[in-house]
Amino acid sequence: MKTNIENRKPQSEMKELLELASSANTKKSYSSDIKHYQEAWQGFLPASRAMVGEYLAHYAKTLKVSTLQRRCSALRDWHLKHGFSDPTDSKSIRELMKGIRKKYNQPADQAEPLTLSHLSQIIGYLDSVIVDSQKCLTDTMETKFLSALRDKSMILMGFWRGFRADTLVELQQELIKPKKINFMGTLVNGLEIYLPYSKGDRLVKGDRFPLPSLSKMPKLCPVSAYQEWINASDYYLSITENDGSSKVVYGRFEKKGEGNGIALTRHKMRSGSLAHWLPRLCKKAGIENYSEFSSHSMRRGLATFMHEQHIPIENIMHYIGWRSVSSAMKYLDLKTDGVSQLLSLTDKRE
Structure with missing residues (x-):
């Protein structure tokens, strides 16, 4: 069979791949x-x-x-x-x-690390919004309900997995699977997240990232928050949208029609929009120094938390994705108080 050369567009295809x-x-x-x-x-x-x-x-x-x-x-x-x-x-x-x-040259500004106490305070605020918004079934309250569920899943995913903002907005549902995972040598329940590419993946080979279920700390469990968000957002979008577009995990809210209302869409969030997202959440949750936080606070908070649980630095580097100790040390804050061992929070499987 002869190839139809006229239908081939190698230059345009190459340009598209180079753009990616x-x-x-x-x-x-x-x-x-x-x-x-x-x-x-x-x-x-x-x-x-x-x-x-x-x-x-x-x-x-x-x-x-x-x-x-x-x-x-x-x-x-x-x-x-x-x-x-x-x-x-x-x-x-x-x-x-x-x-x-x-x-x-001046030392780079560092975001305040998000501690477990901060995280609990924010989740407590979001849970209260979720409960209150279900009491009145209006479009406004439905948006508040979905927004709080999304923010809860995002902050728990961002903290416990140490993801950057640009990684969070790129997550795809079809690339996240619930399964038993090997978490620092222990078999636990959780999620396996596949990233086709990331900032640290220079050769764009793709990689899998485990996220453990924290059964001993259910209110801060990233896996249950993710599942709750996916169930709610999929149900809502199955009613309002049916365009077959790719299922981004964290879709953005956009204005609908000519009114003032906004609605959830399957369009991915802009990573730049997360620059003020965490400070805004901190302010709403009543954290006084809210302006000192940024999306890097989640990643820095996890690194400090793991370090103060005496987890070896090489294990922290592997989990978060750092190649050098110097990169890791930029995120560590040795003043942050630790809590119980990280592994004790996981749902172990015999």
């Missing part, structure tokens, strides 16, 4: 960086090494070193994609960045 190589967040950041270079600095593209050097030197006083490093990456990406040589790949630019780091 970069995350949506990276593309958005790079686009913003290039816009800043062209509009705020009024720089020309393609750029020379001298132009890039002047740009970096000018903003060294006002922008973070990490931001300038990302601007270099964005400029490099633009030039290579458009077939030009990389103006940032030179000894002069590297020496300039070294000088900027020496003079202006």
Whole structure:
């Protein structure tokens, strides 16, 4: 059988695959960086090494070193994609960045770690919303009910699994399976979560992540909260939507019709929207220093919690997905009080 060459579109297919190589967040950041270079600095593209050097030197006083490093990456990406040589790949630019780091580098701001006490306080607040919203069957209360269920599942998933915000919004129902899992050498009930790609997966090989069921702490169990959320959201969306779209775990709420109401959809949340999500929850739950929290607080809180349960650092690194001890230590807060052993919370199977 002869191949219909006319129907083949290798160039468009290749372009699509190349686009998938970069995350949506990276593309958005790079686009913003290039816009800043062209509009705020009024720089020309393609750029020379001298132009890039002047740009970096000018903003060294006002922008973070990490931001300038990302601007270099964005400029490099633009030039290579458009077939030009990389103006940032030179000894002069590297020496300039070294000088900027020496003079202006500041310690990175760290989010407050979410402790088990904070987590319990937030879940207590969300549980009260869930109970109260079921007392009155209106569209507004239905939205509050679903929103609280989603937030409860998200924060427990984010904390106990140590997921980043961009991972949480990408989770797919069909890639999460309830099963017996090997959790640090112990067979327990839980979920197996498959991620086709993640920030730490440089070669995009995909990986499986176990999430244990915490039967000894049911109010903070991520597995039961996930199942409750999936049952409620699937039922609601089976009535309101039937478009066969991919089942993201945590869909976003959008305005419906011409009114002021909002409704749950299967459209995935934007990871940027989670920047203020946890501080807002902390504020509603009555946590005073709510502004000091971010989506990183869940990951940092879990790392600190596990460390203070005397779990070996290599086990923490493996569970959360860090490659180096230095990466792990950035998240640890040795001042946080621990509680009972993590393994004692799991639902063990003989």
